[in-house]
Structures are given as C-alpha cells and as structure tokens.
Amino acid sequence: xxxxxxxxxxxxxxxxxxxxxxxxxxxxxxxxxxxxxxxxxxxxxxxxxxxxxxxxxxxxxxxxxxxxxxxxxxxxxxxxxxxxxxxxxxxxxxxxxxxxxxxxxxxxxxxxxxxxxxxxxxxxxxxxxxxxxxxxxxxxxxxxxxxxxxxxxxxxxxxxxxxxxxxxxxxxxxxxxxxxxxxxxxxxxxxxxxxxxxxxxxxxxxxxxxxxxxxxxxxxxxxxxxxxxxxxxxxxxxxxxxxx
Numbered sequence: 001x002x003x004x005x006x007x008x009x010x011x012x013x014x015x016x017x018x019x020x021x022x023x024x025x026x027x028x029x030x031x032x033x034x035x036x037x038x039x040x041x042x043x044x045x046x047x048x049x050x051x052x053x054x055x056x057x058x059x060x061x062x063x064x065x066x067x068x069x070x071x072x073x074x075x076x077x078x079x080x081x082x083x084x085x086x087x088x089x090x091x092x093x094x095x096x097x098x099x100x101x102x103x104x105x106x107x108x109x110x111x112x113x114x115x116x117x118x119x120x121x122x123x124x125x126x127x128x129x130x131x132x133x134x135x136x137x138x139x140x141x142x143x144x145x146x147x148x149x150x151x152x153x154x155x156x157x158x159x160x161x162x163x164x165x166x167x168x169x170x171x172x173x174x175x176x177x178x179x180x181x182x183x184x185x186x187x188x189x190x191x192x193x194x195x196x197x198x199x200x201x202x203x204x205x206x207x208x209x210x211x212x213x214x215x216x217x218x219x220x221x222x223x224x225x226x227x228x229x230x231x232x233x234x235x236x237x238x239x240x241x242x243x244x
Contacts, residue, residue, distance in 0.1 A: 019056045019059045019060035026052045027137060054136060065218070066144040066147070068143075068144075069219075073219030073220065074219060076218060081221050081226070082225065085228070118235070127224075127232065134166070135220055156212070159211060164205075
C-alpha cells in the first residue's frame with residue numbers, strides 16, 4: 001500500500017507534461033490510420049482513440065464537467081442537440097429544393113449507395129466514428145486542457161485551428177469527390193491545394209461554432225448533435241438526391 005500511495009502523486013505530477021504529448025500521439029495515429037493505413041477499421045479506431053483521449057484528459061486533471069460530460073451537461077445536452085439537428089434538417093431541406101444549392105449534395109461517397117450502406121453511414125460510421133472521435137478530441141479533451149492552462153478564448157482558437165488542420169488528409173481528394181467543390185476549384189494540383197486550404201479554413205471556423213455551442217450548453221452532447229446532423233443528415237440527403 002505504501003508503494004502504491006507513493007507512486008500516485010508522481011504519476012499525477014507528470015500528467016500535465018505527458019498528457020498533452022499523449023493526446024498529440026493519439027490524434028496523429030488516428031488520422032493516419034483512418035485516412036491512409038487502415039480505413040477499414042475506421043469506427044474501431046475512432047472509438048479506441050476517443051477512449052485513450054479521455055484517459056489522457058483525466059490524467060491531465062480534467063474533471064467530467066470540464067470535458068462537457070458532467071451530470072448537468074448530460075441532462076441539458078440532448079435538448080441542444082435536438083434543436084441543432086432540427087435546424088440543420090430545415091436548412092438542408094431548403095437547400096435541396098433550390099437548384100443553385102442542390103449541387104452541394106452531389107458527392108460520390110453518397111451517390112449510388114445502397115440503402116443499408118446509407119443507414120450504416122448515418123447511424124454507425126458518422127456518429128460512432130467521425131463525431132465521437134472529433135468531438136471528444138477537439139471540443140472535449142483539447143478544449144478542456146487548453147482552457148485550464150490558457151483560458152476559454154485561447155482554448156476556442158487553439159482547438160478550432162487544430163480541428164482545421166485535422167482535415168488536411170481527408171480533403172486531399174475533395175475536389176474530385178464533390179461536384180460543387182470541383183466546379184469552384186477545378187482540377188489538378190492547384191485545385192487540390194485550394195480545396196485543402198478551403199477545407200482547413202471552413203472546418204476551423206466550424207470548430208469555433210462547435211466550441212461556442214459546447215460553452216453555452218455546458219455539454220459535449222450539443223456539438224455532437226450538430227456535428228452528426230451536418231454530416232449524417234447531409235449524407236442521407238446526398239444519397240436520396242442521387243438515387244432520385
């Protein structure tokens with residue numbers, strides 16, 4: 001017992017030093033696995049990455065409320081998430097009805113997908129993969145760790161900027177997959193650079209919106225709901241328009 005009691009303070013003392021490095025390693029590994037090395041294990045990688053990030057945050061000294069996962073936040077979060085999802089549904093419905101915005105839904109990842117694949121993406125791949133890892137990472141762990149050290153404004157800026165750079169690898173083929181992006185950026189190396197730059201900027205700005213939703217609601221579930229709605233409902237609309 002004496003040895004265990006002596007070891008715990010030492011582990012806690014190095015946590016604030018090692019935990020940020022552990023977070024960086026997990027994020028780099030997950031990004032490479034998901035986009036290059038093992039995309040077939042996407043959901044498993046995201047779930048494992050989210051768990052490791054939460055462990056690192058707790059080691060760093062973050063409480064569950066710091067992470068947006070306290071009891072009060074978990075009670076309030078579903079209402080915020082539902083409201084965000086309904087707003088996205090309304091916006092997407094209008095966009096799908098207007099000819100000049102409908103092309104935004106023309107994405108080869110959704111076009112021609114059979115119904116079971118659409119369900120899997122909307123109900124499993126996106127919420128248990130993309131949303132789980134990215135929200136835990138950027139609006140949960142990084143936001144909390146940066147806020148404890150530097151305050152909320154710098155936490156918003158830092159986590160949002162990192163969220164933007166997180167999308168460099170996934171956006172390398174964006175121009176060739178999305179008709180609206182290709183029509184704006186064109187093709188070739190310059191188009192790829194433009195698409196990646198735009199993706200980084202847009203997702204960084206989106207990250208700031210997610211952070212504000214996280215701050216106002218006090219819950220990680222709120223940006224999770226908005227994130228799922230943007231990606232999941234968007235995928236469903238893209239698949240429906242492609243098949244129609």
